[in-house]
Amino acid sequence: MGHLTRRDLNAARERLRDQVAHALRAALIAGELRPGAVYSAPALAEDFGISATPVREAMLDLAREGLVEPVRNKGFRVTEVDERDLDQYTEIRALIEIPIVGRVARTAAREELEALRPDAEEIVRAAQRHDLIGYLEADRRFHLGLLGLAGNERLVETVGDLRKRTRLYGLTALDARGDLVPSAEEHLELLGLLLAGDAEGAEACMTRHLGHVRSLWARGGGRPAGADG
Missing domain, CATH: 1.10.10.10 (Winged helix-like DNA-binding domain superfamily/Winged helix DNA-binding domain)
Incomplete structure (x- = not known):
């Protein structure tokens, strides 16, 4: 040896x-x-x-x-994911994530929010270079890191599990159509609202983002291969 x-x-x-x-x-x-x-x-x-x-x-x-x-x-x-599954997963995520971003906007320290910027920027770069795995990983870190600022580990685990079940849905088709970059840029918009302390704006942005992601899934051809939010 x-x-x-x-x-x-x-x-x-x-x-x-x-x-x-x-x-x-x-x-x-x-x-x-x-x-x-x-x-x-x-x-x-x-x-x-x-x-x-x-x-x-x-x-x-x-x-x-x-x-x-x-x-x-x-x-x-x-694993197969159907439209009913996606609707239910999106509803649960909305019930959790929308009010949480409002709370984070009101309570998180600026340095905690700024720590999310590298991942928000990497989401956009990965989308621009068609690096789908890099996109998914940066997207996961951003969203779970944001939720983590609320201080509830069980909540982060719950959303993390929901994201795993949908993370590969329609992504290749979205990238081919050029829809991935606009979705990626919404993360920077959300971060800007959080840094401004605009709780209502952050909640509205997250509502729009989740709805946007779900509509992209619907246009993704109904076959898993992924978008995450």
Whole structure:
């Protein structure tokens, strides 16, 4: 084994697992892995040219994110989201996030809000360069970081779970139509209102943003592959 230690091997295994998970997310966004279809770890591993173990571990990571679900003795099924699901998820998010941004506008310190700016700007940059995974990650950090300023960890967990269930819906189609950048820019608009202490304006912006995202989903062709808000 030379100078390799168990720690070195574990670290290499974790890196491979993360790389596979990243590639699978990209395949989900691109529609290469179809909603409702079942994929086995050995078959995917053959495509990657690696052993099945890191692929299985990566798929379990995606299952924890709500993107796939295990199917006994077969593999993993890509999660399907229908219009009724999206309506209900959007309603719950609106009930939580709209009043919370108003509270944050009234109570958060300026430095806490400014800490959100890098993610808001990265959302726009990622949309401009068609980096869909980068867009999703920056979008998640911004929204959950904003909600975190309200001081309720359970609330952040709840919205985080809802976002996982819709995060890949229609994104490729939105990007192809050029609709992703305007949606991304709404995050900077929201941040400006929060910094101005405009609670009513922030609530109105969040209402419009969630409605905008839901209407984009509706135009996304009714197939998961993603927009997040």
